[in-house]
Amino acid sequence: MRFSEFDAIEPAAESFNGVVVAEVRSVEPHPDADKLKITRVTDGTHEYQIVCGAANVRVGMRVPLATLGAQLPGGLVIKSAKLRGVPSEGMLCSASELGMPSVVDGLWELPSDAPLGQSIRGWLNLDDSIIELGITPNRGDALSILGVARDCSALFDLDITPRDQSSVTQVTSDAVQPARIAAPDDCPVYLTQVICGVSAGRKTPMWMSERLRRAGIKVIEPIVDVCNYVMLELGQPLHAFDQQKLQGGLTVRRARPGESMDALNQQKLELDADCLVIADEAGPVALAGIIGGLESAVSTATINIVLESAHFTPEAIAGRARRLGLTTDAAFRFERGVDPLLPARALSRAATLIQQICGGQVGNASAAQGAKAPQVPAAIQLDMSWAERRLGLAILPEQAKKFLVRLGCNVEFQSDTVLTVTPPSHRFDMVIPEDLLEELARLLGFDAFRAPMGRSPLTIGVRPETENSFAKVADFMASQGYFEAISYSFIDPAIAELFTSAPGIALANPISSEMAVMRQSLWPGLLQAVAFNQNRQQSRVRLFEVGRSFKGSLDDVQEIDQLAAVIVGARWPEQWSEKSTQADFFDLKGDCEALLLHLGFSLDPSSDQANDVSFRAAAHPALHPGQSAEILIHGQPCGWLGAIHPDIAKKMDVNGSVFVLELDLHSLQYRHLPMNKPRSRFPQVRRDLALLKPATMPIAELLSLIRNGGPASLREVGVFDRYVGAGIEPGFESVAVKLIFQESERTLTDDEIVGIISDIRANLAQHNIQLRT
Structure with a gap:
């Protein structure tokens, strides 16, 4: 340790929110209760009627006002209520009701210059943390803010700004x-x-x-x-x-x-x-x-x-x-x-x-x-050759002098390798050369002391070809124009509830009420980063994060390595040759498919790894009902893709259409090795079909019906156009599909193709899908 141990870190105040500084404008007796009073208070913008029972309430005093929706320590939520028939639009608080020490009974009277309308937490900086240091008995000089500052100054080579003497x-x-x-x-x-x-x-x-x-x-x-x-x-x-x-x-x-x-x-x-x-x-x-x-x-x-x-x-x-x-x-x-x-x-x-x-x-x-002057530390002789033998590390005399001067010592050269060191008056623990040696080692840091290389044989691990590293995922996302983000693993419980109904794992000692539960998704942190960037005039944002989410309970915590990504704004950076268009669902889906292909997964249903990756329409509480899909690998769910629900986007203070991706990295960790397969020497045959399908039928289902109804020579099926409008029966849509046929041993004839198309049409007709004429 280069300084004292951190015994504890705790929040400066209990968790509460929605409490602001207000001023009492009027106090009237309650018509039906002797101990209650009807007050009118203002936060500088709005005026509220509050029924209050505190004996010390008076006109002109400034007090904490818990507004409607405020949450106080203990979980109390302030709601509109009637007290003995009189409406009350909030609550005037005592110090104890906010988890603060109370000096007097009754309301917490704030100074007359307390800023009206400002959050109590913000005004008093209650989201701060209290750091408890474990000062050892020999370091009485560190039992003060000045003492801690002196040590930090020495450790980081920073000057302590002297106090302004004008006051x-x-x-x-x-x-x-x-x-x-x-x-x-x-x-x-x-x-x-x-x-x-x-x-x-x-x-x-x-x-x-x-x-x-x-x-x-x-x-x-x-x-x-x-x-x-x-x-x-x-x-x-x-x-x-x-x-x-x-x-x-x-x-x-x-x-x-x-x-x-x-x-x-x-x-x-x-x-x-x-x-x-x-x-x-x-x-x-x-x-x-x-x-x-x-x-x-x-x-x-x-x-x-x-x-x-x-x-x-x-x-x-x-x-x-x-x-x-x-x-x-x-x-x-x-x-x-x-x-x-x-x-x-x-x-x-x-x-x-x-x-x-x-x-x-x-x-x-x-x-x-007294008769004797206050005792101050005596000078100490420090031989740097002796110091090297004791530490096992060579320290140049000039470097040693620099470190000791930073500690407040007066240092003079007795010879080229011997220093005369006079400690400052507050460092009465510096008495012998070993004390100085301890300080030098502390300032150098533990990492400066290298352990000798062991003599045991070294083995080099080899990553299997079938394994994908998380770094490979991050490198690819960066190559696609995404910026990596690193967000906190703990978030506001209110935000966590927007993304899942499952309760989050609560922290025993949170930094603040806004960081009180472990995240169950990486999306909240990325959306906060999007809001941060948009508030600074960055309209096009593409971010990704590789990190862990935490699910389960305290007794059974599940740590899940995930990739999350978010895009919002223009599809491409602004340029003279292209008209600016907004990114959509399919842009992020394309990036997801490119990543999966890069990692060795197949999107081609005709390959030997058929159905390695697939997408299916599904509902997620955080995603737009009409723009969400579940991602499957080998038929097992491994992630989500879609547009953030508009209500959540509004609550997270993000603008525009926001699209997000989340993948379980453990599902992507292993892949099949690609097998060499000779390409056919015979020509491909392409046929295009314009099909009328029910508008409610997913296109993925249509393509699956075609694949399942076609022969082995059907190598590729894809959509190249979609139309809804004049000439199309209500409840239907026109989809143009390309079909690629190819045999490995011979050339397909026109008659064979006609027969195959006929069979496919017959199969589609059973599902209310017709050829558009």
């Missing part, structure tokens, strides 16, 4: 909080900053609360939320005190015998000399690096706050939280190590965010320093 808060107050360090070995640096006149009762911005929620942190109130947010962003735990609840200055010291403290979680902590605390003149107000005290906690009534940003050594924090029965994000980070040079940056970032959200006047940061 950094300027000092507008001279207020300070006195602080000193009485335990310098445990706390090398302790920073405080006072912000006066904050409005702590304001709401945390939606963008911040959403990011905290996705990180698994509960939204409390803005000052606490900012501290948590900066911890996630930079990796530095912070704490905020209500200054008016503090008595005198702050001291970082060891707890004294008999001291206790009520923690923020309302747990009473019995302290001893092994515990590092932050204390005022009255006693402990926080358990350093672990949890704050209840008595000095900020609240919505807080006016002046003291921000704390400090560096506590891992030795001072490790084990204390578990011994006291506590598990906190701050302790988790300090136990693994936090960048000792980070507190000032984190403090400035937090002060900026708090002033932006809660207002107030920011004072100067005040620093208390």
Whole structure:
């Protein structure tokens, strides 16, 4: 692994759709129910009447509106209804009804600047995914977005864009909080900053609360939320005190015998000399690096706050939280190590965010320093010849320097092959040369290490002549002017239902509600690709895909390799010498026949492989009733061909006549080897017949009757014209058929041909087919 393992990937929100931002325009009491209210709401375009039972509904608030047809978590579908006799055209939603954490009872009140009419999923980007990383204990520096970004920057040789400093808060107050360090070995640096006149009762911005929620942190109130947010962003735990609840200055010291403290979680902590605390003149107000005290906690009534940003050594924090029965994000980070040079940056970032959200006047940061400077990693000597022996791979010194510099190290050449490497302050896990070697190997990647060639004999596999490869299919489709598409194997359940009535295999952890079931056909993905291209002014589209569909159930999943193709638009690319005509059913059928011939299958009923491939009219739920055919090989169904049903085309947002093909590739995998057959030296005889047949009779059936009624010398039967109109009896159509006769041992006479034609006509007459005169 070049980075941490992905422990889990999950959607950012539960599946729901049809929920938009709306504003309440009016609220009236329900005439027949005391607890219900009749509201008028607007999404910016339409106005709706909604019957609502929430106590906090009021005019002017913006709320989520589930419109008619919306589907909420749990499968609830919103329908038009009457509540105590009053029609309701939707539902105003609480956060919990959308699967989101609820801060208050009642409706989810959205910010006043929430865009009316916009989908809640789109506005909050709820189709995003949450990636859970498994950070190893030695990589405390990666327990933040900044830490992950640093590693990605090193892995992919990308620069991290620095934050715009124009928004950094300027000092507008001279207020300070006195602080000193009485335990310098445990706390090398302790920073405080006072912000006066904050409005702590304001709401945390939606963008911040959403990011905290996705990180698994509960939204409390803005000052606490900012501290948590900066911890996630930079990796530095912070704490905020209500200054008016503090008595005198702050001291970082060891707890004294008999001291206790009520923690923020309302747990009473019995302290001893092994515990590092932050204390005022009255006693402990926080358990350093672990949890704050209840008595000095900020609240919505807080006016002046003291921000704390400090560096506590891992030795001072490790084990204390578990011994006291506590598990906190701050302790988790300090136990693994936090960048000792980070507190000032984190403090400035937090002060900026708090002033932006809660207002107030920011004072100067005040620093208390221990007797010892914060410990930073020491320089390491790296001998590249030693590294080559240990890795089994030669790395040029210049390349090694480049990799280590990307990790933030300072690198100098001690000699041609020896480097002096000083790790950055956040990489306290780099202590010995082996640590640097591990980083070089990680950045090189596992693929850079080649296993030696084995000495066992090699055998070369030979593909049988009778076997067709999937690559051969793809190459042929590309040669016919089709572009290969690769679509997702999971699709929207609503789209899947358009193509088959069988339930799809549901994913346990879908990326989004639109990708929640495994596809049972390749057509949906191709049609989405067609819509995508048409929306970008591409009127002629020819696509194919070789992929798998999934049928059955979770207990019995059937994976089927398939070829699918789609055509829409002009038959040929635009050119000066040809008039543009639209592609039709027979264009795709011709391409299908050409593919089957290329793969070695026969379409000639007179060959030794008679009826290898045939087409028959059949109904498919996704295809046009009058333009669909089932494809058979050796009489067994192996695919479908036809025009997409107009209703489905409309729902998939594709324009024009769309024709699709689907073939089971396993049915095409093996073929008969062609056998040499001498061609006849005697002349062919052609006769053309104009036949009147019932309009409801498929032409394939007519040709089959002719073949079955003819002798062995009938080598070919084909249609070259079709006519319906004046002179043709209603319910009939005229079909012109060519018949090719040839014997292998002699020349056919005219009398023989006349007799054969007579027999064929007699056979056709039994099926209400007559010669047109």
